[in-house]
Amino acid sequence: MTRWITPISTAIATGVGIIVLVGYFVPAAWILDLRALFLRWAVILAGLTLLVGIFNLLAVHGRKVYSLNKESWSSLALIIALVGTAGVIAWQQTHSAAALWILNWILIPAESSLMAVLAVILIYAAARLLYRRKTVFSVIFLVTVVIVLSGSVPFWGTFIPFVHDRLLGWIISVPAMAGARGLLLGMALGIIATGIRLLTGNQHPYDG
Amino acid sequence: MSRIDALGLGFILIFAGGMLIFHLLIRKWTVFSFRSITGLARLRQRVLSSIEDGKRVHISLGKHSLLSQEGAAALAGLRLADEISRLSALSDHPAHITSGDAPVSILSRDGNKAVYRNMDHEERFDPCAAYMSGVTAFSYVAGSLAEVVDPQTAVNVLLGGFGSEIGLLADAADQRQTLTTCGTSSLAGQSVLYAVADQPLLGEEIYAADAYLQPQTTQTSAALRMQDIFRWMLVVLILAGIAARFAGVL
Numbered sequence: 001m002t003r004w005i006t007p008i009s010t011a012i013a014t015g016v017g018i019i020v021l022v023g024y025f026v027p028a029a030w031i032l033d034l035r036a037l038f039l040r041w042a043v044i045l046a047g048l049t050l051l052v053g054i055f056n057l058l059a060v061h062g063r064k065v066y067s068l069n070k071e072s073w074s075s076l077a078l079i080i081a082l083v084g085t086a087g088v089i090a091w092q093q094t095h096s097a098a099a100l101w102i103l104n105w106i107l108i109p110a111e112s113s114l115m116a117v118l119a120v121i122l123i124y125a126a127a128r129l130l131y132r133r134k135t136v137f138s139v140i141f142l143v144t145v146v147i148v149l150s151g152s153v154p155f156w157g158t159f160i161p162f163v164h165d166r167l168l169g170w171i172i173s174v175p176a177m178a179g180a181r182g183l184l185l186g187m188a189l190g191i192i193a194t195g196i197r198l199l200t201g202n203q204h205p206y207d208g
Numbered sequence: 209m210s211r212i213d214a215l216g217l218g219f220i221l222i223f224a225g226g227m228l229i230f231h232l233l234i235r236k237w238t239v240f241s242f243r244s245i246t247g248l249a250r251l252r253q254r255v256l257s258s259i260e261d262g263k264r265v266h267i268s269l270g271k272h273s274l275l276s277q278e279g280a281a282a283l284a285g286l287r288l289a290d291e292i293s294r295l296s297a298l299s300d301h302p303a304h305i306t307s308g309d310a311p312v313s314i315l316s317r318d319g320n321k322a323v324y325r326n327m328d329h330e331e332r333f334d335p336c337a338a339y340m341s342g343v344t345a346f347s348y349v350a351g352s353l354a355e356v357v358d359p360q361t362a363v364n365v366l367l368g369g370f371g372s373e374i375g376l377l378a379d380a381a382d383q384r385q386t387l388t389t390c391g392t393s394s395l396a397g398q399s400v401l402y403a404v405a406d407q408p409l410l411g412e413e414i415y416a417a418d419a420y421l422q423p424q425t426t427q428t429s430a431a432l433r434m435q436d437i438f439r440w441m442l443v444v445l446i447l448a449g450i451a452a453r454f455a456g457v458l
Binding site: 021024025026027042043045046049050051052053054056057059060063071074107110111114115117118121122125126129132133141180182183184185186187189190191192193194195196197198199200202203205206 | 209213214216217219220223224227273274275277280283284286287290310311313314315317318319335336339340341343344345346347349350351354372373375376379393395398400402403404406410411412414415416427431432434435438439442
């Protein structure tokens with residue numbers, strides 16, 4: 001049965017995609033209404049898939065707990081935390097003191113500590129860059145990082161005069177902006193190609 | 209319709225028409241060769257050799273929403289994930305796919321299932337092989353790290369919509385000395401990857417990844433050819449604009 005469902009789902013996805021795309025260019029009222037309706041449905045569906053994703057995550061970690069290996073303890077901790085948080089929020093609402101306590105004293109500190117680890121990793125990686133990739137571009141990258149950082153942060157309460165006033169602004173508005181626009185133009189072409197492949201049914205990631 | 213809207217629609221229609229023409233040309237006459245991208249050059253061989261060694265490929269598709277502008281990067285990652293899943297489907301350790309966005313995780317599971325169905329081995333499909341490892345940026349990274357550092361993982365493919373948090377995954381993969389192919393659509397993520405990873409994919413290279421894994425696909429080749437043509441057209445237009453500005457025409 002699934003074999004003949006694929007062309008139907010491709011036709012629906014293509015049709016909806018074309019209407020949404022045309023809605024960006026043709027300001028006819030009925031197309032704009034239809035586009036808004038389809039986008040609302042997409043947002044609702046995305047919300048529902050979050051529930052499916054969480055149940056899937058529970059199943060993955062439930063299996064790890066059941067397999068009794070060295071990862072089982074962390075999987076068990078995840079399940080207890082997930083069920084516990086869901087229970088607290090279901091019982092006392094999202095803005096309750098208990099829910100905010102979980103957010104402020106567990107979630108935010110945990111994520112902040114990972115952010116701090118990332119900062120350390122980046123400093124270490126930048127220091128290692130010339131060792132692992134000895135190219136002119138690596139040197140330019142490192143010199144630019146040093147200039148931008150030293151121009152952005154005060155040293156003992158004072159900014160480095162020329163670097164902060166002139167050089168930093170020039171780097172951000174000329175070479176960095178040019179590079180970013182070059183990358184974005186290339187990516188925009190890639191996005192258009194991906195979109196066209198979806199709209200023409202060449203790629204259909206929904207046929208399982 | 210305003211003039212700029214007409215121009216945008218015309219741009220997309222010409223792009224689509226060009227892709228169709230190249231698709232027909234490639235199918236009839238010739239196979240175009242691709243320029244070398246170091247980050248993708250050894251991916252196919254390493255995926256196949258990891259399967260032979262009884263090891264696993266881990267693919268991570270990022271956390272950006274499919275409904276956002278970065279959704280196209282997740283779709284490019286999904287194409288690559290489908291291809292790697294196809295290559296490793298009948299091995300002892302099929303590919304594992306993690307993501308931080310629920311719709312992307314469902315699509316990756318769907319694609320994985322389709323691979324097994326097309327091979328008439330649907331009974332071997334593992335519903336836990338593709339999953340959402342976390343909802344926020346760092347919880348997703350923490351969940352995916354378990355797969356990245358798993359001793360069974362020989363190849364890590366990090367391709368999709370990541371922010372700067374991709375640095376944590378790329379660094380962990382680097383510490384484990386697995387082959388890592390990584391690319392993201394965000395500029396912050398790309399700058400982090402440039403420092404952390406050996407051969408990061410930059411700019412539009414992430415949208416070309418599946419073509420390097422399966423070079424005989426004519427649709428992908430046609431899309432890449434049109435991207436190259438339009439890129440050169442844009443370069444010429446920008447240079448012409450600069451020249452016109454200098455000449456005082458604009």
